[in-house]
Amino acid sequence: MADPTLIPNGYVLPGQPHPLLAPDANPGYAALRAAYEEVGRRIRASGAELLLIYSTGWPSVIGHQIQALERPEWVHVDQEWHELGEIPYTFRMDAEFAHAYRRAATSRGLHARTVSYHGFPIDTGTVTALKLINPDNALKACVVSCNMYADRGETLVLGKAARDAIEALGRRTVPIGITALSNRYHTEPVPFADDRIQSQKDDDWNRKLLEFLGEGRLEDVSQLAREFALQANGDSKLKALWWLAALMGQTNNYRGDVLAYRPVYGTGAAVVELTPGASSALDKEFDEEDVEVYGGDRNVLTGHDGPPGGSASVAPAPPAAPQSPPLTGRAPRETRPIRRDAPFTEAIRVAARDGAPAPVGAYPHARRVGDFLYLSGVGPRQAGTDAIPGGPVRDADGEALNYDVAAQTRAALANVRTVLEAAGSSMERVIDVTSFLIDMDRDFSAYNQVYAEVFGAIQPTRTTLAIQALPTPIAIEFKVVALTGDAAAS
Numbered sequence: 001m002a003d004p005t006l007i008p009n010g011y012v013l014p015g016q017p018h019p020l021l022a023p024d025a026n027p028g029y030a031a032l033r034a035a036y037e038e039v040g041r042r043i044r045a046s047g048a049e050l051l052l053i054y055s056t057g058w059p060s061v062i063g064h065q066i067q068a069l070e071r072p073e074w075v076h077v078d079q080e081w082h083e084l085g086e087i088p089y090t091f092r093m094d095a096e097f098a099h100a101y102r103r104a105a106t107s108r109g110l111h112a113r114t115v116s117y118h119g120f121p122i123d124t125g126t127v128t129a130l131k132l133i134n135p136d137n138a139l140k141a142c143v144v145s146c147n148m149y150a151d152r153g154e155t156l157v158l159g160k161a162a163r164d165a166i167e168a169l170g171r172r173t174v175p176i177g178i179t180a181l182s183n184r185y186h187t188e189p190v191p192f193a194d195d196r197i198q199s200q201k202d203d204d205w206n207r208k209l210l211e212f213l214g215e216g217r218l219e220d221v222s223q224l225a226r227e228f229a230l231q232a233n234g235d236s237k238l239k240a241l242w243w244l245a246a247l248m249g250q251t252n253n254y255r256g257d258v259l260a261y262r263p264v265y266g267t268g269a270a271v272v273e274l275t276p277g278a279s280s281a282l283d284k285e286f287d288e289e290d291v292e293v294y295g296g297d298r299n300v301l302t303g304h305d306g307p308p309g310g311s312a313s314v315a316p317a318p319p320a321a322p323q324s325p326p327l328t329g330r331a332p333r334e335t336r337p338i339r340r341d342a343p344f345t346e347a348i349r350v351a352a353r354d355g356a357p358a359p360v361g362a363y364p365h366a367r368r369v370g371d372f373l374y375l376s377g378v379g380p381r382q383a384g385t386d387a388i389p390g391g392p393v394r395d396a397d398g399e400a401l402n403y404d405v406a407a408q409t410r411a412a413l414a415n416v417r418t419v420l421e422a423a424g425s426s427m428e429r430v431i432d433v434t435s436f437l438i439d440m441d442r443d444f445s446a447y448n449q450v451y452a453e454v455f456g457a458i459q460p461t462r463t464t465l466a467i468q469a470l471p472t473p474i475a476i477e478f479k480v481v482a483l484t485g486d487a488a489a490s
Helices: 027-046 095-107 124-133 152-169 200-214 218-232 235-248 405-422 440-455
Strands: 010-013 050-060 064-067 073-076 087-090 112-115 140-147 173-178 254-264 267-276 345-348 366-369 372-375 430-437 461-466 476-483
Touching: 010 027, 010 124, 010 235, 027 124, 027 254, 027 267, 050 064, 050 124, 050 152, 050 235, 064 095, 087 124, 095 112, 095 140, 095 152, 124 140, 124 173, 140 152, 140 235, 152 235, 173 235, 200 218, 200 254, 200 267, 218 235, 235 267, 372 405, 405 430, 405 440, 405 476, 430 440, 440 461
Parallel strands: 010 173, 050 140, 050 173, 064 112, 430 461
Antiparallel strands: 010 267, 064 140, 073 087, 254 267, 345 366, 366 372, 372 476, 430 476
């Protein structure tokens, strides 16, 4: 855990302007504003010297940017909610810390740079937070961008670099992750007075996440972020929570306090405080990867104990193992750690309540590898009941039954759609299909007609195989490869 004398507490704050500019338009906006103001009082009481902000509202593409202009001054208008009016601001930024953070990030292999010129845009979330929790500019701030393409490993390294800089300069710092939870906005106009979480599923996931945070289980939430983002359209994969957990020490030893949870135009907006030092009721329940140094390209990470070299002005991480790859290039093939150059991979399991039948063996519904999604075999069984539309092909004694392969094909393709969408892809992104039929002569024509209704315009490549049997009494199964939602489907 991070030194509580340097990091007395951390916060999760939402990023929309409504609590600042329209608190009277909805009781929830007023509650969020009151929670922001309470955060401000608690930060002042903590003796903090610096507000360190990671905001999903400041996206970057190449590496990470850090605000280093000592006194940025501008008039901000939110790009979506411009009718709410202007937000004039003047802030105090800690330029010394910004440069220390850049050096620390660079020493861990990240691409980082400072920005320092008049008029550089500061995002709505940062402006809203600083106006509400630090209205008199009593504290200096530092803001770091959210790289659009960084995944978990790179974001963890960015959080650890922040801790390096805090320890090197001895700043008593409050880290703040500015992010929505679920991030599904209303797609049709909704009066502010009638605002609500966009879907019940999102609300359920938000409340589960907040239950964990209220128990101080920050690292569990960090490790569940991918699943949350998949199920509830989490804001930027919840990178702000990856960053916050890595900075604060990657444990569940916190006292959590959920000060407010309300909708802001369909999204889940929460104000949460995490105070280090409380005794954890349980150890970490999950086991995502943990990395210390970013090794070059996207998703290419090294997991040795620390970076080679390091900056003399920033407290370095522990020394590297003798054969660690250099930060400036790839290691020779014989010394590069196994699988460190492999693309990002994760298993994906879809809950029965979301419409996917349970696997019949030790396998996930799908596995994502880089920009590709590989589905396990998908048949027509129905979620929860295992009923087979069109009827089973045999009874409990193994005797053959009549069945409708067209109905089974439609049901199997519907299950394929469910798994793809739960994994962030779609039928339109399917690029290859392997079809398995237990009776090619009997079933090909009907199967082919239904298949054409679904995939005729999409035109993935296809192979159809005749097999003797499938593990359950079904006539058809599909093996599918698709592009993920992050990849171009051209």
